[in-house]
Amino acid sequence: MELTEGSGGRPGAVRRARLVAVATEPDDLSNARLRSLDGVADSLEVRADLLGDPDPAQLRKHFTGTLTYCLRTRAQGGGRGLVPAERFTRLLRAADHYDVVDLEWPDDPARPELLAAVPPRRRRISWHGPLPAGRGTDGHAALREQFASLRTVPAALYLLDVDARSPTPTPQPQPQPQPQPQYADEYGITAAPSLLAGLGRGDVTAFASGPAGSWTRILAPWLGAPVVFGRVSAPGPDGMPSVGQLVTDYGLPELPRLRGLFGIAGRNSGRSLSPRLHNAALRTLGLPALYLPFQVEALAPFWRAAVRFGEESGLPVRGLTVTAPHKETALALADRASPTALQCGAANLLWREEGLWRADTTDTVGALQSLARAGIDPAGLRAAVVGCGGAGRAVAVALLRAGAQVTLVNRCDARGRDSARRMGVRFVPLSGFSAAGYGVLVQATPLVERPPFPVASADPEATVLEMAYRDPPTPLMEAARARGLLGIDGWEVLLVEVREQFRLLTGHPMPPAVLRALYAGRARAPAVGPPGQNGPDAFHGPADGLRLAPGV
Numbered sequence: 001m002e003l004t005e006g007s008g009g010r011p012g013a014v015r016r017a018r019l020v021a022v023a024t025e026p027d028d029l030s031n032a033r034l035r036s037l038d039g040v041a042d043s044l045e046v047r048a049d050l051l052g053d054p055d056p057a058q059l060r061k062h063f064t065g066t067l068t069y070c071l072r073t074r075a076q077g078g079g080r081g082l083v084p085a086e087r088f089t090r091l092l093r094a095a096d097h098y099d100v101v102d103l104e105w106p107d108d109p110a111r112p113e114l115l116a117a118v119p120p121r122r123r124r125i126s127w128h129g130p131l132p133a134g135r136g137t138d139g140h141a142a143l144r145e146q147f148a149s150l151r152t153v154p155a156a157l158y159l160l161d162v163d164a165r166s167p168t169p170t171p172q173p174q175p176q177p178q179p180q181p182q183y184a185d186e187y188g189i190t191a192a193p194s195l196l197a198g199l200g201r202g203d204v205t206a207f208a209s210g211p212a213g214s215w216t217r218i219l220a221p222w223l224g225a226p227v228v229f230g231r232v233s234a235p236g237p238d239g240m241p242s243v244g245q246l247v248t249d250y251g252l253p254e255l256p257r258l259r260g261l262f263g264i265a266g267r268n269s270g271r272s273l274s275p276r277l278h279n280a281a282l283r284t285l286g287l288p289a290l291y292l293p294f295q296v297e298a299l300a301p302f303w304r305a306a307v308r309f310g311e312e313s314g315l316p317v318r319g320l321t322v323t324a325p326h327k328e329t330a331l332a333l334a335d336r337a338s339p340t341a342l343q344c345g346a347a348n349l350l351w352r353e354e355g356l357w358r359a360d361t362t363d364t365v366g367a368l369q370s371l372a373r374a375g376i377d378p379a380g381l382r383a384a385v386v387g388c389g390g391a392g393r394a395v396a397v398a399l400l401r402a403g404a405q406v407t408l409v410n411r412c413d414a415r416g417r418d419s420a421r422r423m424g425v426r427f428v429p430l431s432g433f434s435a436a437g438y439g440v441l442v443q444a445t446p447l448v449e450r451p452p453f454p455v456a457s458a459d460p461e462a463t464v465l466e467m468a469y470r471d472p473p474t475p476l477m478e479a480a481r482a483r484g485l486l487g488i489d490g491w492e493v494l495l496v497e498v499r500e501q502f503r504l505l506t507g508h509p510m511p512p513a514v515l516r517a518l519y520a521g522r523a524r525a526p527a528v529g530p531p532g533q534n535g536p537d538a539f540h541g542p543a544d545g546l547r548l549a550p551g552v
Contacts, residue, residue, distance in 0.1 A: 015255040017221035017228045018042040020068065021243050024050050028232035034062035037232065041243060042253070043100070045070055045229070049078040053090060056097040068124065069094035070102040076128035077163070077209070077238070092117050100156070102126050109153040120154035128161040128209070131188040139188035143195045147204065157203055157227065164189045164208035164239075190309045192216050196223035197313035211270055214239040215263065215292040218250055222258050222290070223313065235270065249276040250290070251283050260316050262505055263292040265302065266323030270295055273469075274321055277498050277514060284511045289318065299326035303333055303350075319351030319505040324446060327361070327390030334359030344397045345422075346390030351505050360504060363394035366497035367442065367465060368402060370488050373496075376463050379403035381439035386410070386430065386452055388419040391467050392444035396423055404440065409433045409453070411445075438462060443476055451476040455483055462486075469494050 021041035023029055029051065037044065045068040046054060056067055071090055072078030082090075088111065094101050095117040105127040108114055115123075127146060131139035143160060150158045192206035193216050205225035207216040217240060221228045230243035230252075246252040264274045270293050278291035296302040299322065310316040322330040327346035331337055334347065335356040341347040347359035371378060383404040385396045392408070399406050400423070408423070410416030411430040420427035435441055435458035443466040445452050455464065455476070464480040469490030473481075480487040495515055502510040 014257075017253045017255055018226055019243065019246065019253040020045050020227050020229045021232050022229050022240065023047060023232050024236065025233055026051065029054055029059065031062050033232060034059065037243070038063050038065065040247065041065055041230075043068055043227075046098075047072065047079070048090065048094070049073075049080060049082075053094070066099040067097075068100040068102065069098040070126075072102075072128070073104060073107075076104055076126075077161075088114070095122075098122075100124050102159075103153075103155075104128075105150050105153075115153070121156050123153075123155035124157045124159060125150050125153055125155040126159040126161065128163065130163045131191060139191035140194045140198075143188075143191045143206065147195065147199075147206075155203070157205065160192065160195070160204070160206040162188050162192050162206070162208045162213070164210045164213040189213050189216060190305050193219055193223055194309060194312065196220060196225055197315075199224060202226050209238045211237070211239050211295045212297075214241060214270055215294055217241065218246070218252075218292060219261075219290070219315075221252065221255055222315070228252055239270075250279055256283070257288050258290055258315055259288040260318040261290055261292060261310060262319050262321075263294045263317070264321040264323065265294040265296050265299055265326060267295065267297065267325070269293040269323065272323075273494065274498060274501075277510075278502060278505075280514045280517070281502055281508075281510045282506075284514060285506075285508055287506060287508070289506070294320070296326070299329040300333060316352070319349070321501055321505075322348050322350060324389050324391065331359050333357060340364055340394070340397060343423075344390065344393035346393060348390065348394075349501055349504060361390070361394045362497040362500045362504075363391045363467065364398035364401075365500050366493040367395040367467070368398050369496045370465060370492045371440070371463070373492065374463065374486060374488050376440070376486075377402075378440055381405070382437060383407070383440035383442065384409055384428075384433070384435070384438045385442040385444055386433070387442075387444035387467075388412075388416050389444065389446075392442070393419055393423065395442050395444055395467065396425060399440070399442075400425065407438075411452075435459075435462065440465065443467060448474045448476075451479055455480050455485060458483070458485060460484065463488065465493070466490050467493055 019041045020043045021037050022045045024047050027033060043066040044063050048069060048071045059067060071087060074081040091101060091114060100122050101118045102124045103109055103114060105125055109125060127150060131142045147158065147160060189208045189212055192208050195206050202224060205220050205227055207213060207220050228246060229240055230246040231240050232243060235242050262278060264272050272293060275291050275293055282289050306317050327348050330350050331341055331347040334350060336358045337347060338360040341359050341361045344361060347361050349360050349362055351358055378399050379402055381404050383399045384407045385392050386409040388408055388410040396406050396408055406425045407428055408416060408420040408425050409428050409430055413429050417427050433453055435453060435455055439462055441458060441462055441464045443452060446468065448468050448470045463486045465488045466474060466476060467490055473489055477487045477489045499510045
């Protein structure tokens with residue numbers, strides 16, 4: 001990565017976005033919650049379609065920032081329907097008490113009475129909806145046309161929210177099939193950030209709704225949007241992060257200069273701890289980059305669209321952490337792959353180096369170093385690896401190289417046998433697997449709600465290593481420790497892998513202070529096992545209710 005420490009801009013030159021805390025639940029407006037937001041958020045937005053009309057005077061007693069009133073219609077994603085007369089009355093009443101009133105395009109600005117009651121300096125003109133079909137693969141042209149309509153009405157802020165939660169309907173002539181676009185973005189997700197990158201205005205924000213569009217909300221201020229929105233409480237199904245996530249994971253509302261993007265690509269990336277750790281390390285080192293959560297169903301089309309967006313916006317995508325089920329695709333996308341990634345047929349890391357995309361897997365390092373930190377040398381031990389996905393195959397390769405006798409265990413018989421044959425190891429179907437006789441038992445499946453295999457028959461000296469992390473510990477970890485086995489959960493693996501991933505992505509070691517801060521924030525509960533086998537940094541406490549399948 002062509003970034004150096006301290007290249008993120010001079011002290012005092014950092015821009016700042018306005019942080020808007022969006023209240024969607026009654027508890028969001030409690031006195032204690034409002035006081036906790038005061039001084040953190042610049043503005044409080046009341047979603048009146050979800051909360052009704054609270055007393056603005058009461059809100060101002062505990063929150064000193066500006067107040068925004070938003071009465072979203074059902075047609076534009078609101079909580080409940082209103083007859084037009086009631087909506088008109090409530091908006092007029094809000095104009096007398098709120099600093100900013102949201103007016104939905106096109107109906108609200110068509111009412112002269114509303115425009116008279118809400119002067120331009122207090123207007124937010126908003127549009128929410130899917131992009132029209134037939135405007136190109138990324139919808140950029142359609143969104144520019146939409147903005148051209150909105151700006152005909154003077155306002156302090158224009159908001160464009162692309163609905164990316166369902167595919168844009170595209171007419172398909174029959175019987176000829178539609179050709180596949182070179183850069184597939186059928187949901188229009190990159191249209192919003194592309195619009196911001198090309199406008200050069202300070203009165204527009206645009207993003208995509210839905211979990212897949214969460215990264216566009218986070219990135220918007222760096223592309224010129226004056227505001228960033230975060231829910232007061234937990235993140236929502238619309239992809240809006242919480243205020244806590246924006247501040248803790250992404251360093252907002254400060255906007256240090258960026259020269260590139262990293263991220264985690266997977267089906268549940270929004271719940272990963274990786275953005276918090278990587279961004280804290282990037283800020284500590286002063287590296288001008290941002291690590292984002294990319295929730296994707298198909299890696300290849302997303303990767304092509306993201307790379308294209310990065311090139312056009314001046315924020316190139318420099319590397320990705322990749323989670324299941326995209327690890328095989330990640331390997332196929334690379335120009336060069338490590339011998340380990342090639343041997344296990346999967347990669348969980350893609351990064352650009354000297355003009356080439358390189359692939360590797362850190363699951364091998366994560367497993368072996370976690371065992372070593374616990375004092376376990378797998379050489380000569382019988383090891384069972386449950387799960388033959390990318391993580392399972394990588395761990396099997398690592399254990400083989402370390403001198404263990406490896407057995408691969410899998411629920412799908414055909415896939416398991418094929419993987420075992422390719423790797424030259426023994427295979428046992430999960431239905432007939434017994435934990436007896438193994439010194440190391442590795443759980444490398446996405447299953448976290450219940451143990452994928454019973455530990456009652458495991459040898460007393462066995463070690464159970466889990467690649468997935470969850471808060472609280474998984475039932476497998478609880479069962480292993482209750483039986484007195486040494487349990488190494490996915491948190492230990494996570495912290496080993498994230499250090500290695502950061503090094504490969506940036507060329508810099510992850511600052512120890514980043515991990516120490518995480519340790520300090522967790523409640524410690526020592527693992528059950530022989531003294532000294534968990535290492536001084538072992539922890540097994542809560543961490544914001546996060547969980548993730550193998551792959552960080």
